[in-house]
Amino acid sequence: AQSVTQLGSHVSVSEGALVLLRCNYSSSVPPYLFWYVQYPNQGLQLLLKYTTGATLVKGINGFEAEFKKSETSFHLTKPSAHMSDAAEYFCAVSDWGGTASKLTFGTGTRLQVTL
């Protein structure tokens, strides 16, 4: 079975500050890892994903994440927060990258950006 742990249900940063959202996973097979963003009353939008290859993955809106197998982590970062980044962020894992692969989501981290 796979699982995802997101440390910190709520993170608050100042505009322009570094954003760091933590995600640790558990998987018995090489994982495929995803970060999604959800704005209020909307569906999820894919920020970035790791399947194979380069462990540092760059996504949309200036976000990036690094897959660290030894730490079973896939933390999401952004050098400089913007007000528009305020949203709910979900880390997810699947056991393969096929189109029918099931996603297991973490509990989410709400990012607040203050002036």
Next chain:
Amino acid sequence: GAVVSQHPSWVICKSGTSVKIECRSLDFQATTMFWYRQFPKQSLMLMATSNEGSKATYEQGVEKDKFLINHASLTLSTLTVTSAHPEDSSFYICSASGDHYNEQFFGPGTRLTVL
């Protein structure tokens, strides 16, 4: 990019009635569709996976007779909540994937309130 729509975006119904939610892939053929349920301030929980033309596969603990899923075409899947009760009130999100994609595309969600 691939677009997934849901209809309605919100619905209020009386206890004991049935509600149908539609999920459509607008610009691609969705061989697989997923239905998720999200409680307030919580993560997404996969309810079922449906492949076009075949019966849906339900996750453990999800009542298949209560949550009827039909995936009759490559662009449409429906979720019918039968004999709805207040505890069925939730945010229902669908996602879709197709043969030419290696990710799921999420709909905007449907908020169901059962009175």
